[in-house]
Amino acid sequence: MKRIKSFQQVKRLVIKIGTSTIVKESGKINYYYLEKLAKIISDLHAQEREVVIVSSGAIGIGASKFDLKQKPQKLDEKQAMAAIGQGLLMHLYKNIFSKYKITVAQMLLTRNDFEDSIRQYNTCNTFNALFKYKVIPIVNENDTVAVEEIVFGDNDTLSAVVSILIKADILIMLSDTDGLYAGDFRKNKNVKKISFVEDINEEIESFACGVGSSFGTGGMRTKIYAAKLATARGIAVAIIKGKKPEQIVGVIQGKNEGTIFLPKKITEGQN
Ligand code: GLU
Numbered sequence: 001m002k003r004i005k006s007f008q009q010v011k012r013l014v015i016k017i018g019t020s021t022i023v024k025e026s027g028k029i030n031y032y033y034l035e036k037l038a039k040i041i042s043d044l045h046a047q048e049r050e051v052v053i054v055s056s057g058a059i060g061i062g063a064s065k066f067d068l069k070q071k072p073q074k075l076d077e078k079q080a081m082a083a084i085g086q087g088l089l090m091h092l093y094k095n096i097f098s099k100y101k102i103t104v105a106q107m108l109l110t111r112n113d114f115e116d117s118i119r120q121y122n123t124c125n126t127f128n129a130l131f132k133y134k135v136i137p138i139v140n141e142n143d144t145v146a147v148e149e150i151v152f153g154d155n156d157t158l159s160a161v162v163s164i165l166i167k168a169d170i171l172i173m174l175s176d177t178d179g180l181y182a183g184d185f186r187k188n189k190n191v192k193k194i195s196f197v198e199d200i201n202e203e204i205e206s207f208a209c210g211v212g213s214s215f216g217t218g219g220m221r222t223k224i225y226a227a228k229l230a231t232a233r234g235i236a237v238a239i240i241k242g243k244k245p246e247q248i249v250g251v252i253q254g255k256n257e258g259t260i261f262l263p264k265k266i267t268e269g270q271n
Pocket residue numbers: 018019055056057058059060082140141143153154155156216217218
């Protein structure tokens with residue numbers, strides 16, 4: 001099958017950055033990739049595109065301050081690490097984008113903000129006001145208050161829900177791998193990458209083995225779930241390699257990068 005058309009016309013993009021792109025396994029910050037990423041996003045911004053970053057990393061950065069080798073498991077500890085790391089994460093984004101004179105804004109959200117229609121409306125208005133000021137919103141789950149009943153738990157799902165709320169044209173998720181593979185490529189080198197997916201069926205879901213780094217959360221399973229949510233609402237989704245942020249440009253130009261999940265056609269009133 002032919003690769004899909006380019007995404008040159010996309011105006012509104014959500015880019016999801018996972019902990020494993022931000023924090024190395026050693027616990028140190030990955031400045032190299034983050035600076036590459038900031039340059040690419042600043043180019044998109046200069047092309048008058050509206051970019052939202054959904055960024056994990058608060059817990060990972062918090063944990064690395066205390067030389068923890070992996071994310072704590074207990075809720076209160078995770079929340080404490082998030083409280084420590086979130087400010088540092090924002091400081092990081094502020095620094096990498098200041099070089100391009102781009103202002104960033106922190107938006108911490110919980111599931112409640114999407115379930116209550118008034119909160120949802122207000123959240124959407126805040127995004128639009130930030131776009132008006134050409135600010136890049138940096139979204140994370142409000143981990144310090146997000147207890148079990150209201151937690152998304154992973155930013156893949158959060159990024160899909162944000163994309164739906166702001167009617168994004170495309171959601172690009174940065175991953176450990178450069179897309180979805182038709183099997184476990186770490187065990188079998190002949191396993192092929194899937195270039196694009198028209199329908200997220202059981203077979204596609206079965207390819208998602210939940211790998212994740214020691215500081216990260218999701219893995220492929222939550223990404224596929226997020227892709228299912230977003231494509232069902234007419235939003236294209238791409239999974240690319242976090243350590244090759246230039247693939248974002250490739251996706252927009254219609255190059256054969258990562259895995260593209262085609263949006264479903266939506267009927268009037270559904271959106
Ligand atoms: N909100 C968490 C953090 O900032 C990350 C959740 C995830 O990894 O998806 O650390």
